[in-house]
Amino acid sequence: MSKKPNIILIFPDQHRGEIIGCMGDPVVITPNLDKLASEGVVFTQCFTNSPLCIPARATLMTGEYVTDHGVINNNMEASSSSQSHVRNIRDVGYHTAVIGKTHLYEHRVNSEWSHTNDKLGVLREWGFEDIHEITGPIASAGINSPYTDYLKEKGLLKAHRKYLIDYRTEWTRGEAKPWNLSPSPLPSEDQLDSYTGQKAVEWIHNYTGEKPFYLQICFPGPHDPFDSTQEYRDKYKAEEMPVGILEKPKQPYPGNINFVLNWSGLDGMTQAQNQLMKTFYYGKITLIDEWVGKIIKTLEEKDLLDNTWIIYTSDHGEMLGDHMMSHKIVFYEGALRIPLIIRPPSGTKGWHCNGFTDQIDIAASLINIAEAKPLENCDGRSIIPQVLAGPTDRDAQKGKEVVFSQVLQYTMVRNEQYKLVVRTHNQKPVEFYDLKNDPNELDNRVNDPTLDQIRQQLIDNYISDMLSHTQND
Numbered sequence: 368m369s370k371k372p373n374i375i376l377i378f379p380d381q382h383r384g385e386i387i388g389c390m391g392d393p394v395v396i397t398p399n400l401d402k403l404a405s406e407g408v409v410f411t412q413c414f415t416n417s418p419l420c421i422p423a424r425a426t427l428m429t430g431e432y433v434t435d436h437g438v439i440n441n442n443m444e445a446s447s448s449s450q451s452h453v454r455n456i457r458d459v460g461y462h463t464a465v466i467g468k469t470h471l472y473e474h475r476v477n478s479e480w481s482h483t484n485d486k487l488g489v490l491r492e493w494g495f496e497d498i499h500e501i502t503g504p505i506a507s508a509g510i511n512s513p514y515t516d517y518l519k520e521k522g523l524l525k526a527h528r529k530y531l532i533d534y535r536t537e538w539t540r541g542e543a544k545p546w547n548l549s550p551s552p553l554p555s556e557d558q559l560d561s562y563t564g565q566k567a568v569e570w571i572h573n574y575t576g577e578k579p580f581y582l583q584i585c586f587p588g589p590h591d592p593f594d595s596t597q598e599y600r601d602k603y604k605a606e607e608m609p610v611g612i613l614e615k616p617k618q619p620y621p622g623n624i625n626f627v628l629n630w631s632g633l634d635g636m637t638q639a640q641n642q643l644m645k646t647f648y649y650g651k652i653t654l655i656d657e658w659v660g661k662i663i664k665t666l667e668e669k670d671l672l673d674n675t676w677i678i679y680t681s682d683h684g685e686m687l688g689d690h691m692m693s694h695k696i697v698f699y700e701g702a703l704r705i706p707l708i709i710r711p712p713s714g715t716k717g718w719h720c721n722g723f724t725d726q727i728d729i730a731a732s733l734i735n736i737a738e739a740k741p742l743e744n745c746d747g748r749s750i751i752p753q754v755l756a757g758p759t760d761r762d763a764q765k766g767k768e769v770v771f772s773q774v775l776q777y778t779m780v781r782n783e784q785y786k787l788v789v790r791t792h793n794q795k796p797v798e799f800y801d802l803k804n805d806p807n808e809l810d811n812r813v814n815d816p817t818l819d820q821i822r823q824q825l826i827d828n829y830i831s832d833m834l835s836h837t838q839n840d
Contacts, residue, residue, distance in 0.1 A: 382685075383701055384704030463496050467566075495583075716757075718763075
């Protein structure tokens, strides 16, 4: 047994925070995540520091806010010369590995690189030693990877790419509606997430090194398109699915909301269409859950489970029809809240922590587990002492006073009652919600004069201080 514990970070793409059984979702089928939660701590109030892929992943890697690391959108590449929790963990004697979709740079079709192996040097600079990188589904239509090599060998690549190209063509024309998306033509065992899970199982099974390991398992799902197979869609009944918040935002709203409304193309979506779309998304989550179970079983078979920390979280959420939006890039709860389950070695009696936490806390926690060099300029606090102290400790429900999130030119601060969004460059408010009295975020009170003092206090006490030490000061 290793002196230091192993660490596994299971990191799906775009898993909305409350869609797990242990978080109270009434229909989702996630028995393995629920078991993981029963042996660990569920942080019910965990938030992304950016509701967009590359900025969020850069934050997790560096432990820095978006305006510190500078990656504000998906057209930018996170710099591998930045500080890295993976590199720091490697440098204290861990063997580091990553399997799946890293998305620390854009997987752009027809770019200067055509295979994920072309970026191996970049991922090594981040600190990874064993690397098995693939893309998300849309990028796999044009970017080659070990996954597309696998499909080609099985004679499945042509059907896979035709399905995705047809989808992308319809989307470009404004004809694609997520509730009309046909199931994937691939067998369930050949799906992107199945491939990722299988490679993770193989890596764990084959690992014989003397060093403790840090393994990131980056599932590409449940990110759109919601291309689940019919087998997994059939596990859900549309009429039983929870209905989203189908009211559109009311003016005034900022440009990112306008962009996502137009991008989503959901205007006029009915309740039945919303519920049908959700069965497709939930099906992808259930497939991932099954692989979580197989990963844990492999750890048990290798006698590693009692010396391994397991952390399950995501980069950001998914609007899933709320406010007539899909995707993310907005600060509504659906895009902002992410899952976080932490199971310590040997497990514990499961409990829930309702204190605020976020991705920079996760970065600090990973560093803490490995006893690695702390990340500089990191406002994260390790939540590992909370996990170990247990539910009866006086600090068991401790959390941050506020959480921050940033994307494009916007910065958000959220506390227990209020959520404020400002333009980053001038701190001008553009959204303001009273979450206690308006939990569905239907009433943007940014221009309500009776709340001027509260808005200004949030700016003066939190946003101004957070932005004061950033590179975009």
